[in-house]
Amino acid sequence: MWKAAVCLVFGQQVLASSAVPVVSLEGYGSFQGLSVNTSLTNDTLPAAVDAWLGIDYAVQPVGERRFRPVQDRPAAFNGTRAASSWGKVCVQDPSTMPYEQDEACLSFNVFRTAGVSLDEKLPTLVWIHGGGFVAGSARSPDGASFVASSQHPIAAVTFNYRINSLGFLPSTLFEKEGLLNLGLLDQRFLLEFLQDHLASFGGDPDQITLGGRSAGGHSTGIHYFHNYGNDTGKPLFARVILQSGSVTARAFPNATFPQYQSDFKRFMVALNCSTNATNTAALRCLRSAPIDTIQAISAKMYADGAPTIAWPFQPTLGGPLLERPGSVSGIEGTFFRVPAITSHVNNEGKYYTPGDLETNDDFLNFMLTTSPDMNMTDIAIMNELYPDPVAHSDSPYSSSPNSTQYNRLSEAWSDYAYICPSRETAYRVSKADVPIWRLHFNTPDTPLEYVSWRGIPHASDTRYTWASQQVPFELTGQIYHAYLASFVATGDPNTLRLDGTPEWPQYDGSKGAEAEQLLVNPGNFTVVERDSYRRAQCDFWNDEERAVRLHK
Incomplete structure (x- = not known):
């Protein structure tokens, strides 16, 4: 004993x-x-x-x-x-x-x-x-x-x-x-x-x-x-x-990106490291700097960039493991032929986007800060795909809470960073005849009446992943986790799925809007749906020339 x-x-x-x-x-x-x-x-x-x-x-x-x-x-x-x-x-x-x-x-x-x-x-x-x-x-x-x-x-x-x-x-x-x-x-x-x-x-x-x-x-x-x-x-x-992730989820520019250069200069100055020193001297200064100072300036720089999602400290194109843009790897097929699951939540962008933007210029400036290599043609098309609710009373974003641009900006950012990259991954992998399953998560992590205007924002699926008992819909967590655990155990999310839940079909990108994916709703209402939404918007963001130009 x-x-x-x-x-x-x-x-x-x-x-x-x-x-x-x-x-x-x-x-x-x-x-x-x-x-x-x-x-x-x-x-x-x-x-x-x-x-x-x-x-x-x-x-x-x-x-x-x-x-x-x-x-x-x-x-x-x-x-x-x-x-x-x-x-x-x-x-x-x-x-x-x-x-x-x-x-x-x-x-x-x-x-x-x-x-x-x-x-x-x-x-x-x-x-x-x-x-x-x-x-x-x-x-x-x-x-x-x-x-x-x-x-x-x-x-x-x-x-x-x-x-x-x-x-x-x-x-x-x-x-x-x-x-x-x-x-x-x-x-x-x-x-x-x-x-x-x-x-x-x-x-x-x-x-x-x-x-x-x-x-x-x-x-x-x-x-x-x-x-x-x-x-x-x-x-x-x-x-x-x-x-809610992909190799094309956002722009990963190279080390010459102007923001990266200005961020690095600010970082060096905060640590009392000379920006004109030799490489050896600069690295010696960085390696001897007090860790508390590094922690403080890093936190301050991130906080300053958060309102515009102009985040410092990101993976860099041209560096190890990202020697070429992810979109190029997708186009050329240089990904591993192993099965995959890709997913997104319903209102990804509402986790990040600010709620105080009121004009079309505010909207465009935010998107251009996110992706500064957009040209005038890109901007014109984006204005058509996401019509300004101030100028167009019939805009789908006309009932936006908090500010006139909130729903518009949140949807554009959702498409740019999450929904369309997920679809792009599913399309490229299925095109190579590799099994891939796509999932649309539509269940709140908190009671909807608490923050109803945020919908189902980024990371809402976090605790459902491991069947947490702390979520509003425990059965949804059990269902969702069973698919994922089955995939881990067998390579197929269906083998060990819960009794009474639908078979999750493999994604077939060649079917376009008829491609099927799983929709995870609250309670016992998970269903198979067609991937028919946001098609024009994703065609815009996933366009091969544009994706490469935007460093995606």
């Missing part, structure tokens, strides 16, 4: 026990896990799961390793270490992240169905957290809840990667020194680490589903559409899930 000790790990109750196997990672060391029986929101899980928390996957990027690609795995050690507490999260705005932060943040967590021998290698979800490339942590998603709610034994991996200025600092200096897209390289490093060590946790490295939402979905799309160069024919995953 084993003894147990109940403890709290950053708000998550766990049950530590010798019943959870010790895992031995060759060339690294041994780790004792623990049993988790509650979710991150302290709900009792359907079943306890085995877990190993806070394990480093790289030598930490601190000191002289700051602003460098990770290259080395952690040193080997003797004995057994406890893997029973979360690692520190990566440096970001402390006002939006309550957990302890540190530059030494590159750790991962494994959650696995309990009672299954480690010799049985389970299909594994590896999830890249979102947060606009400036925020977030491995606590999203709730890996324990995702695993515990699955009808089939599976595993899940969550992890931290460098974000904000420490992970994404676009500049010509970093381009010359090979230091762009460090956060993407962290993600890649973790995937390579798992190829060697996932089996020790009882996971199957040949059955990895790479997934993510928002920036995590964009990241997943970047890896998915990188079947060229040294990666050709060598995927580190067997399938992908892209929730």
